[in-house]
Amino acid sequence: MAAVSIRDLRVHLGGQPVIDGLDLEVASGEFLVLLGPSGCGKSTLLHALAGLIDVAGGSVAFDGVDQTWASPRARNIGMVFQSYALYPTMTVAGNLSFGLRARGTARAEIAARVQRAASLLQLEPLLARKPAQLSGGQRQRVAIGRALVRDAGVYLLDEPLSNLDANLRAALRRELKLLHQRLGATMIYVTHDQIEALTLATRIAVLHQGRVQQLGTPGDVYARPANRFVAGFMGAPPMNFLEGRLAVSGGTPRFVAAGFELELRDYEFRAAAPVDGEPVVLGVRPEQLRIGAPGSWTSQVTLIEPMGNHQVVWFDCAGSGWSALSDSDAGPRVGARIALAVSSSPVSLFRADNGTRR
Amino acid sequence: MTSVIRRRAPLRAALNPAWFALLPMALAAVVVYLGSFLWSLRISLTGSRSLPLHDYVGLAQYQRLFANDRWLHSLQNLAIYSPLYLAGCLALGFLLALLVDRQLRGGGALRAIFLYPYALSFIATGLIWQWLLNPELGIQQAVRAWGFPAFRFDWLVDQDHAIYAIVLATIWQGAGLVMAILLAGLRGIDPDILRAARVDGVPGWRVQTSIVIPMLGYAFATAALLLLTAAVKLYDAVVAMTQGGPGTASEVPAKFIMDHLFGRANLALASAGATVMAITVVALLAPLLYARGRAARVRA
Ligand SMILES: Nc1ncnc2c1ncn2[C@@H]1O[C@H](COP(=O)(O)OP(=O)(O)OP(=O)(O)O)[C@@H](O)[C@H]1O
Ligand SMILES: [Mg+2]
Numbered sequence: 157m158a159a160v161s162i163r164d165l166r167v168h169l170g171g172q173p174v175i176d177g178l179d180l181e182v183a184s185g186e187f188l189v190l191l192g193p194s195g196c197g198k199s200t201l202l203h204a205l206a207g208l209i210d211v212a213g214g215s216v217a218f219d220g221v222d223q224t225w226a227s228p229r230a231r232n233i234g235m236v237f238q239s240y241a242l243y244p245t246m247t248v249a250g251n252l253s254f255g256l257r258a259r260g261t262a263r264a265e266i267a268a269r270v271q272r273a274a275s276l277l278q279l280e281p282l283l284a285r286k287p288a289q290l291s292g293g294q295r296q297r298v299a300i301g302r303a304l305v306r307d308a309g310v311y312l313l314d315e316p317l318s319n320l321d322a323n324l325r326a327a328l329r330r331e332l333k334l335l336h337q338r339l340g341a342t343m344i345y346v347t348h349d350q351i352e353a354l355t356l357a358t359r360i361a362v363l364h365q366g367r368v369q370q371l372g373t374p375g376d377v378y379a380r381p382a383n384r385f386v387a388g389f390m391g392a393p394p395m396n397f398l399e400g401r402l403a404v405s406g407g408t409p410r411f412v413a414a415g416f417e418l419e420l421r422d423y424e425f426r427a428a429a430p431v432d433g434e435p436v437v438l439g440v441r442p443e444q445l446r447i448g449a450p451g452s453w454t455s456q457v458t459l460i461e462p463m464g465n466h467q468v469v470w471f472d473c474a475g476s477g478w479s480a481l482s483d484s485d486a487g488p489r490v491g492a493r494i495a496l497a498v499s500s501s502p503v504s505l506f507r508a509d510n511g512t513r514r
Numbered sequence: 515m516t517s518v519i520r521r522r523a524p525l526r527a528a529l530n531p532a533w534f535a536l537l538p539m540a541l542a543a544v545v546v547y548l549g550s551f552l553w554s555l556r557i558s559l560t561g562s563r564s565l566p567l568h569d570y571v572g573l574a575q576y577q578r579l580f581a582n583d584r585w586l587h588s589l590q591n592l593a594i595y596s597p598l599y600l601a602g603c604l605a606l607g608f609l610l611a612l613l614v615d616r617q618l619r620g621g622g623a624l625r626a627i628f629l630y631p632y633a634l635s636f637i638a639t640g641l642i643w644q645w646l647l648n649p650e651l652g653i654q655q656a657v658r659a660w661g662f663p664a665f666r667f668d669w670l671v672d673q674d675h676a677i678y679a680i681v682l683a684t685i686w687q688g689a690g691l692v693m694a695i696l697l698a699g700l701r702g703i704d705p706d707i708l709r710a711a712r713v714d715g716v717p718g719w720r721v722q723t724s725i726v727i728p729m730l731g732y733a734f735a736t737a738a739l740l741l742l743t744a745a746v747k748l749y750d751a752v753v754a755m756t757q758g759g760p761g762t763a764s765e766v767p768a769k770f771i772m773d774h775l776f777g778r779a780n781l782a783l784a785s786a787g788a789t790v791m792a793i794t795v796v797a798l799l800a801p802l803l804y805a806r807g808r809a810a811r812v813r814a
Contacts, residue, residue: 228712259714302714399811
């Protein structure tokens with residue numbers, strides 16, 4: 157239960173800046189999810205927080221106490237490594253208890269904690285096995301267990317559920333959420349899975365090019381992405397984009413492109429007021445489009461992707477490939493002309509030059 | 515259908531070109547090693563002097579061997595030498611491997627100082643050690659010259675310590691080999707495992723004893739195997755440094771055998787000694803090979 161504050165953090169690996177002036181404040185008891193494309197430095201950030209790699213600049217503090225140069229042991233962290241990093245010559249029970257034994261915890265206490273972690277993670281039948289005798293998912297659960305047996309102030313979890321089957325992943329996701337509610341510990345959690353990010357996080361930080369692109373609640377990041385990178389990264393199928401201009405006449409600003417026009421009635425512009433003729437990029441999520449409504453425009457369906465309980469309908473919109481969602485049975489066919497309308501929920505606008513939210 | 519395939523599989527394995535390529539080598543190994551062992555065994559049961567005879571004297575040579583003070587002293591020396599040499603090489607080699615692995619300052623120099631000796635014959639490096647350990651020329655003289663006139667380091671010429679001087683010099687040579695073997699093992703350890711231990715709050719020495727050394731089990735067993743055979747074969751270092759002296763203080767079995775083969779023209783007694791050593795080596799290596807096989811299975 158510690159607040160984590162990261163100021164202007166810089167980490168260089170192999171002479172290259174991987175984290176470049178990163179600021180992040182994580183409140184005590186928060187569940188922060190780090191999202192970002194592969195290679196953007198998520199694991200590197202966790203390693204820097206754990207004190208496993210030297211930072212090139214900036215500071216890390218837990219509960220206001222500077223930890224930038226503290227040893228990993230002194231930081232009191234529980235960590236799940238992306239590569240699991242189990243101790244190969246020890247049994248599962250040995251892996252779970254080694255940290256506690258090394259810290260001189262009482263025997264009975266160790267046994268109780270290992271027992272609790274093992275039952276939570278369904279590891280009881282595996283306690284006597286060595287890591288080499290486990291499947292990938294079982295190893296991953298041991299790695300989670302090794303972090304959870306510790307009474308840590310901050311837990312760093314690097315893609316802890318990436319190797320599990322869908323059922324176990326959903327079950328453990330709920331267990332982690334319950335555990336977080338019960339422990340009230342600060343958790344920093346890396347994942348590629350947006351469902352995990354949206355369901356677990358109290359806040360999401362989207363990382364790209366060594367910086368935090370956006371930090372906010374899951375709803376906020378999803379509905380009001382701070383820039384085009386975040387907008388394109390969050391959501392599947394991805395947000396639809398269209399380049400065009402703003403038209404300001406008679407009070408209500410409009411978005412105008414070749415053969416496409418949209419009134420921006422409730423749009424909250426950031427910073428400066430809209431200027432007539434300003435180049436912008438419109439962003440509309442697939443679920444914000446309605447098919448078959450007495451629409452603003454029509455288009456021809458190019459592709460259908462069935463998803464089980466719904467389907468993704470791809471079509472052409474003023475030269476860009478767009479997608480919308482429809483019901484499985486009542487949906488249109490490839491080649492059909494469909495009428496489309498943008499539903500009332502707010503769309504996104506980005507500056508054409510640097511991609512930040514307008 | 516499947517049964518046909520199954521019946522043909524061993525045939526195909528036997529026709530594997532790799533086996534063909536290895537066959538001459540395997541044959542040579544069996545004929546040369548087993549053949550010369552059997553030949554030694556045969557000669558040791560005769561009364562051969564400088565030329566092989568084909569009479570039969572039973573175990574008389576073995577009785578003479580174990581009544582021979584010089585042989586008994588050789589065995590005793592080997593019993594002192596082998597464990598010290600093994601322990602010293604493994605400990606020093608492991609420390610060096612750790613240092614080089616962490617690329618501490620001087621890592622490159624350490625590698626040079628300890629690995630290149632292994633590539634040199636001890637006949638050459640033994641000479642250097644002879645100078646270093648010589649009381650009038652080497653370390654003793656140097657330390658006395660620095661202002662410690664009471665300093666004594668005369669193991670090489672001391673009846674009770676000559677064998678330890680040889681231990682010291684050969685460890686310097688053997689540790690390089692151990693370092694090279696363990697370094698390869700250390701490089702294979704996922705750095706995240708060591709990081710996990712640091713996050714777990716495990717003290718550095720405990721990381722080595724509980725994680726690193728067990729993970730290097732196979733490499734340690736391989737190194738021990740090579741060291742043990744080197745210890746039993748110990749010959750050139752003794753010849754270069756002490757010629758077995760002072761007196762018989764640093765005699766070793768291999769030197770006893772060589773001396774009786776060539777110097778004293780006693781083929782049968784030398785063969786009896788060689789046979790005893792061969793049987794001892796097999797008896798010692800069997801458990802080591804077993805342990806190494808186990809380590810390999812655990813690792814897999
Ligand atoms: N030892 C190293 N030397 C040089 N560059 C490195 C080193 N380790 C990592 N990098 C680089 O640092 C960047 C960040 O790596 P990191 O492992 O933090 O990515 P990540 O966000 O965790 O990716 P993933 O989602 O694939 O796990 C990558 O571009 C990688 O190539
Ligand atoms: Mg990673």
